[in-house]
Amino acid sequence: MFASVQAPEISGMDVIMVRVEADASEGLPSMYMVGDLNHQVKEAQDRIRSALKNYGISLPPRRLTINLAPASIRKAGTRFDLPIAAAVLAAIGRIPPECLKDTMLAGELGLDGSIARVSGVLPSVLKAEQVGIKKCIVPRENEEEGRRALEFCREKSDLRVIGIGSLGEFLAWCRGTLQEYKPPASNKHRSEKEEPDIDFSEVKGQYAAKRAAVLAAAGFHNLLLCGPPGVGKSMIARRIPTILPALTPDEWLEIMKVYSIAGILGDEDQQIRQRPFRAPHHTASPQSLSGGGKYPSPGEISLAHRGVLFLDEFPEFSRRALEVLRQPLEDRKITISRVHGTYEFPACLMLIGAMNPCPCGYYPDMNRCRCRPGDIARYQSRLSAPILDRIDLFAEVESVSYEELQGKSENTGTSQEMRRLVERAAAMQKERYRDEKIRFNSELGPSQTDRYCTMDREGSSLLREIFEKLDLSARAYYRVLRVARTAADLEGSEIIRAEHISEAVSYRRIQ
Ligand SMILES: [Zn+2]
Incomplete structure (x- = not known):
């Protein structure tokens, strides 16, 4: 039987959706993994075998092929453990394939079947929403992070984030018997307005x-x-x-x-x-x-x-x-x-x-x-x-x-x-x-500096005087103007005046 599920791959700051496919067919008992995988992804099969065994599931004597598509992207990391295990479970008929429809999974499996946190859950959930996925199953430790991402999704989004702590909980979720997890009422939600303790x-x-x-x-x-x-x-x-x-x-x-x-x-x-x-x-x-x-x-x-x-x-x-x-x-x-x-x-x-x-x-x-x-x-x-x-x-x-x-x-x-x-x-x-x-004055390039740093007459003649007296370079000239722009902004003044120029010059490098 064939089954597939979505999983996120992180490349730099981008998230790429990867389709994890599993197929169980007649043949010599074996597990093949293909799709440009690094060693961490390949090691998943050992973790999966042992995690499944802990739940009394042994792999049937079939030829299992696992493919991570598209093959053009190199896959790395341990976040594919859970999606691969899920696709295998569906392919061998231990969970209904409908469970994996419109679903994204991510999580690292321990040998005992526990699921450990992975990186990049927040952008992964955002990406899932973009591509029309309805359910994101993530490690429990990442659940809050995943839910935070929902705050940035479209208002009408019906995406759900489900946190699970073990492979057992995943199986329960597939059967529809997963108890809703209530996080312990710790001081987790400290007041947003909490003042920093330094001043x-x-x-x-x-x-x-x-x-x-x-x-x-x-x-x-x-x-x-x-x-x-x-x-x-x-x-x-x-x-x-x-x-x-x-x-x-x-x-x-x-x-x-x-x-x-x-x-x-x-x-x-x-x-x-x-x-x-x-x-x-x-x-x-x-x-x-x-x-x-x-x-x-x-x-x-x-x-x-x-x-x-x-x-x-x-x-x-x-x-x-x-x-x-x-x-x-x-x-x-x-x-x-x-x-x-x-x-x-x-x-x-x-x-x-x-x-x-x-x-x-x-x-x-x-x-x-x-x-x-x-x-x-x-x-x-x-x-x-x-x-x-x-x-x-x-x-x-x-x-x-x-x-x-x-x-x-x-x-x-x-x-x-x-x-x-x-x-x-x-x-x-x-x-x-x-x-x-x-967004900020420090980002002003030379032409923008000319456009946005308007000086009054005194300011302009003071800068000329300083420029000539101190023999400033062009870079130093723009640096002084950028800082003077900020000094004027602190006063709410669109025009840069002499006092702003002299303040900016006072913070110049002495060399
Ligand atoms: Zn010294």
């Missing part, structure tokens, strides 16, 4: 650095924080997600897709409430940043999509790791080439780097700095020009005075106050760029 009010003083954070958040500019050790550079960076504009539903979906495909959506610490903040260590390999493996999945750069990628000890990252950053910073996506194809992952992120001014950390305080001049230059030159060119804002973080630590100084801003400014600038950019492909 910019904890950063005392640091007026200039906090202002740079507001500028960065408002225009999605890349930012480099420079200062001696222990002054709060990473404290500032970690609080930037608390002032970024609220996620739009589309952005939320984009982020969830990335996390789903990386297989970490739904982990306790990966509840997506606000924009991501990723902080890989400086020993991170280039592959862990870009997304490694034979069949790559998203790396740190893509996990920071629509949020912040924080690189502490920025110059300590290996040259190759920094090199990996170049393309995504320019293209806002990352492309990985492998034997089986080219994969693309989104990477629209804000890079925040933190560095000491010199190897010991105390330059230019010559009373404390013990570095030789050559060491300082070498240390700073580890950041190559192409990377530095993508950083719009350079801010110095200074030592905090005793009064500031005691909280006796003026309040330099809470996250809520800072975010209010950011939201205003975000609204102005949304309106201004409604017909453009860009």
Whole structure:
């Protein structure tokens, strides 16, 4: 007998529907699997045999052929275990073939018949809806993720997501006797409005650095924080997600897709409430940043999509790791080439780097700095020009005075106050760029900068004066204008004035 069912294959960020076919015919008892499969898919037959045995089902002495179509696509991973088992069960007459009609299955089988979570369930359910599938059977651990996808389906969609924990439950579902599973009433559904437990009010003083954070958040500019050790550079960076504009539903979906495909959506610490903040260590390999493996999945750069990628000890990252950053910073996506194809992952992120001014950390305080001049230059030159060119804002973080630590100084801003400014600038950019492909000032190309960065007379003559005096390059000129555009947006001004130009210049790289 012949049976077939649909299953998702993930290729980069895309989902391709694969038809899993099984045929049982007369012949020598055997199981053949075809359809361009990698070793993980081929190993499925051993897991299936043993899982079935645990439910008292042994394969009949028939010739079983399993085909995964289309054959032109390489299939990888363990998510085909459950669909293959289901197709086999239907082909040998243990379940009615109607059960598999308009159904998508995904799940990894354990030898005991348990079903383990797989990656990419959220985009798989979305794809299933597109192609008219009516039922998605997914591992119980992925059930909530699958249901979340339903929120993004058409209103009239009659797609159902069913979570199962074992092959036994699958058999029960086919017989129509599966008990509805009630998740334990844990603190799973924490309030959506839960405030983050960190706040910019904890950063005392640091007026200039906090202002740079507001500028960065408002225009999605890349930012480099420079200062001696222990002054709060990473404290500032970690609080930037608390002032970024609220996620739009589309952005939320984009982020969830990335996390789903990386297989970490739904982990306790990966509840997506606000924009991501990723902080890989400086020993991170280039592959862990870009997304490694034979069949790559998203790396740190893509996990920071629509949020912040924080690189502490920025110059300590290996040259190759920094090199990996170049393309995504320019293209806002990352492309990985492998034997089986080219994969693309989104990477629209804000890079925040933190560095000491010199190897010991105390330059230019010559009373404390013990570095030789050559060491300082070498240390700073580890950041190559192409990377530095993508950083719009350079801010110095200074030592905090005793009064500031005691909280006796003026309040330099809470996250809520800072975010209010950011939201205003975000609204102005949304309106201004409604017909453009860009969303933030940091994305302005040269011709767009000319079009959208209108200066008044004083602003224009100040920029000319600075340009000539400091001998700015064309790149630096556009960088200053982009940041000035954000400074004006924070004030709700369409016209860039002299004070916006001078503020932008103050966050310029000093070199
Ligand atoms: Zn030093």
